[in-house]
Amino acid sequence: ATEHKLWPEIDRVCLEQLHYARLNLGEGGWQLFAEDGEMRMYKREEEVGGMVVDPLKAVHIVKGVTGHEMCHYFFSADVRMDWETTVEQMTVLESIAEDTQVFLQIHKRVWPAAQRDSLFWSHIRKVPNIRDEDGQDFWIVCNHSTEHQDFPANSGKCVRLFLTVCLVCQTFIDPPKDGTDITRDNLTCKITYCSVVNPGGWAPASVLRAVYKREYPKFLKRFTQYVIDQCADKPIMF
Numbered sequence: 001a002t003e004h005k006l007w008p009e010i011d012r013v014c015l016e017q018l019h020y021a022r023l024n025l026g027e028g029g030w031q032l033f034a035e036d037g038e039m040r041m042y043k044r045e046e047e048v049g050g051m052v053v054d055p056l057k058a059v060h061i062v063k064g065v066t067g068h069e070m071c072h073y074f075f076s077a078d079v080r081m082d083w084e085t086t087v088e089q090m091t092v093l094e095s096i097a098e099d100t101q102v103f104l105q106i107h108k109r110v111w112p113a114a115q116r117d118s119l120f121w122s123h124i125r126k127v128p129n130i131r132d133e134d135g136q137d138f139w140i141v142c143n144h145s146t147e148h149q150d151f152p153a154n155s156g157k158c159v160r161l162f163l164t165v166c167l168v169c170q171t172f173i174d175p176p177k178d179g180t181d182i183t184r185d186n187l188t189c190k191i192t193y194c195s196v197v198n199p200g201g202w203a204p205a206s207v208l209r210a211v212y213k214r215e216y217p218k219f220l221k222r223f224t225q226y227v228i229d230q231c232a233d234k235p236i237m238f
């Protein structure tokens with residue numbers, strides 16, 4: 001996708017998001033708002049122009065899958081509706097390359113706000129040469145709002161929201177002591193999910209914050225369990 005007009009933005013946003021995801025939660029006023037086993041969800045309460053844009057950062061540790069597998073299923077348009085319950089309709093507007101697509105998504109309405117749609121490019125890549133401790137290479141999927149001439153913002157019944165989302169994964173392998181082949185029991189995947197969503201138009205802060213508090217933990221649990229189930233009987237994708 002390196003020759004496409006979006007490429008400079010895709011490259012910049014992906015590397016910015018990878019850096020942002022790897023920042024630890026010490027600084028920046030993050031408040032823990034949900035915990036479930038190894039999953040921890042943090043948010044910062046921020047408003048832009050009176051609209052809630054609360055940045056979210058979730059960290060999770062999942063056994064038995066690789067970061068490549070986690071990112072593969074998050075990126076894949078074919079399976080999105082199997083796990084993404086907040087989307088009513090999803091269209092791939094453009095397949096820029098194997099690793100880059102443009103999506104239009106109509107999200108389920110969050111009463112009493114108007115229905116939202118999102119139009120974003122989605123890019124998947126392996127990031128070589130940056131490793132934490134004894135981990136494998138990072139895999140990242142980045143979703144970032146963009147424009148499309150055939151689907152101008154706010155031209156239909158939906159309010160166009162603006163999002164930047166990244167899923168950053170790193171695989172840790174604890175090889176079998178007896179030198180046999182690596183199995184899924186030897187795999188641990190560390191996940192960081194970051195999202196900033198601007199609702200693009202007025203929506204009641206209390207309702208949005210309640211939806212986010214309820215929906216994000218469900219979303220990450222559901223998605224990670226979906227990947228575990230899909231991979232269980234398949235060869236490992238390193």
Ligand SMILES: Cc1cccc(-c2n[nH]cc2-c2ccc(F)c(-c3ccc(S(=O)(=O)CCO)cc3)c2)n1
Binds near residue numbers: 084086108110197219
């Ligand atoms: C998971 C979640 C958390 C908080 C709210 C909701 C929700 N309920 N009804 C509508 C939405 C909704 C509103 C706006 C959004 F941008 C997304 C949204 C969520 C995730 C992503 S993604 O990029 O992580 C996965 C692709 O859909 C994009 C948009 C979802 N869903």
